Amino acid sequence: MTDLAWINTTLTSARPQAVAALLRYFRDLDTAEEAFQESCLRALKTWPQNGPPRDPAAWLIMVGRNSAIDAVRHRSKQEALPADDVVSDLDDAESAIAERLDDAHYRDDILRLLFICCHPDLPVTQQIALALRVVSGLSVKEIARAFLSSESAVEQRITRAKRRVSDAEVPFATPGAPERAQRLAAVAAMIYLLFNEGYSASGGDAHLRAPLCDEAIRLSRLLLRLFPSEPEIMGLTALLLLQHARAPARLDADGAIVLLEDQDRSLWDRKMIAEGLALIDKAVRHKRPGPYQVQAAIAALHSQADQPEATDWSQIDLLYATLERLQPSPIVTLNRAVAVAKVRGPEAALAMIEPLASQLSGYFYFFGVKGGLLMQLGRSEEARVAFDRAIAVANTAAEAAHIRMHLDRLTKDSAAGARATS
C-alpha cells in the first residue's frame, strides 16, 4: 500500500463536501470540478512531504477556491471582466473555514450537489453516471468498466447530462422544508438505483460492478450523517448494507447465481448485517414506516435466519403486504408470492401472480417464479413453457444459465419417469 493510495482515499472521502462547497461559490459544475481537480493536484504535491492537513475538506475547498479565482482573474486580464455572478463569492479565504463549521450550510450544499445529479429530466443511466463522476469522483474509465460500456459513450452521457443540468438551473437559495424533503427523496432513489446497478450484475462482470454497491453505501451513509433523523434514510442505508452483506455468497465459482436458499450463510458479512440491524432498530423508533424501511426489515429477517428453514416467512408475507400498500407494484406482489408459497403453498402463490401476467410479460423473474411454482405442483409441461419464456427474456447469461438448470432437472425427472414406466 503506497502513501499515494491513502492520499487518494482522503481526497475521495473529502470530495462530496469540497465539490459541493465549490459549486456554491462558483455556481457552475465544470468550474467547481476544475477547482477541485486543481486542489487535488496541489495536495498530491504537498501532502506527501507535509502530511495531510487536519481538515482535508476545508483545505481542498480553500485551495480550490483560490486557484479558480486566480484563473478567472488571469482570464479577465485578456478578456472582458466577468460578470459578478460568475464568481459569486469573493470573501477572504478564512471564511471558508468559518462556513465549514456551519453544518446546515454544508448539508444543503451536499444535498444540492447530489440532487443536481438526479434531476428528473435526466434518464436514470445519466443520473448514475453523473453522480459517479461528479460526487464519487470515479474516472470515466472506471465508470465505463462498471457499465460495460465504452469510454466515449460514458463521456458523452456525462456531457449531455451536464448540459441538461445547467439548462435546468437548480436554485442555489437555501431550500425550504418541503423542497428539502423532495430533494432527499430523489437523491435516495438515485442511490438505490446506483446500488441495484451493481447488485443486479452477475456472471464474469460481477466483480467489476461491486464497487457501485460500495459507493452507494458510502453515499447513503453520507446522506444519513447529514440527515440523522430521517427514518427512510436509515432504512435505505440498512437495506443496502443487508443486501450487500450477502454478496460473497451470491455467485458460485463460475459466476452462476446462487439462490438465497442455497447460499453458504457463513460467507455473509456479519459486520454489515449488524450495522443494518442497528439502523433498523433506530428507524423503528420513529414509527413512520416507509418503503425502504419495510424492505430493510424483510432483508433483516433473511439475514437473521441461520438456515433457510429458520426464515420467518409469515412475517415476510406481512411485510410485503405492508409494502404493497405503501408502494403498490406488480413486482412487490410477485415477491410477496414467493413468501406466500412458503406459508400457504404454491397454489395460493400461483393464484396471486396470474393477474400480473400482462404487466410482467417481459420480466425474467416473473417466469422464473411461475415456472418454479408450477414445478412444485407437478405441472411439468406448463413449467417448461414458463422457463423457456424466462430464458427468452433473461438479461444476463447467468440468469439464463440458472433457468436452464431447472429445465435440465425437469428433463431428467421426466426421463426418469419414462424409464420407470417402461
Added chain:
Amino acid sequence: MQYAILCYHSESEVFSWTKEQDDAVMSKLMVAQERMAKAGRLGPVARLMPTTAATTLRKDQDPPLVIDGPFAETKEQLLGFYVVDCKTLDEALDFARDLARVNPGGAYEIRPISFFQPGTAHA
C-alpha cells in the same frame, strides 16, 4: 494505573477505506498491540460502528430526550463509558435511562460496537 485510549479519526475517511486498506490497518494494529497482550496488560479493545448508527440520550432534561446521531456538543467532555450487551436499542436506552435517573445532566451516546476483544489484562 489503567488508561483508556480513545480513538478519534475522520469517519468519512475511515469508511472510505477499501476492504483491503481496512484489513491492512487492522492486522498492523494487531501486531502493534501484541506486546501488551502477551504481558497481560491489554484490556478490552472495541471498534465502534459509524456515528450514523448512534443514538443520544440528552439527560439534562426530565424526561431525557432521545436524539438520533452522535453526541455533538462541545460544552461537555467524555468522562466515562459502559459496555452492555442488549438485544435491541430500546433495551440499551432503558438501561441508559436508569443511569440517567440517578445521574442527570449531560448526555449518553449509545453506539453499537462492531468489533470487541475482551482483553488479557490481569484484574
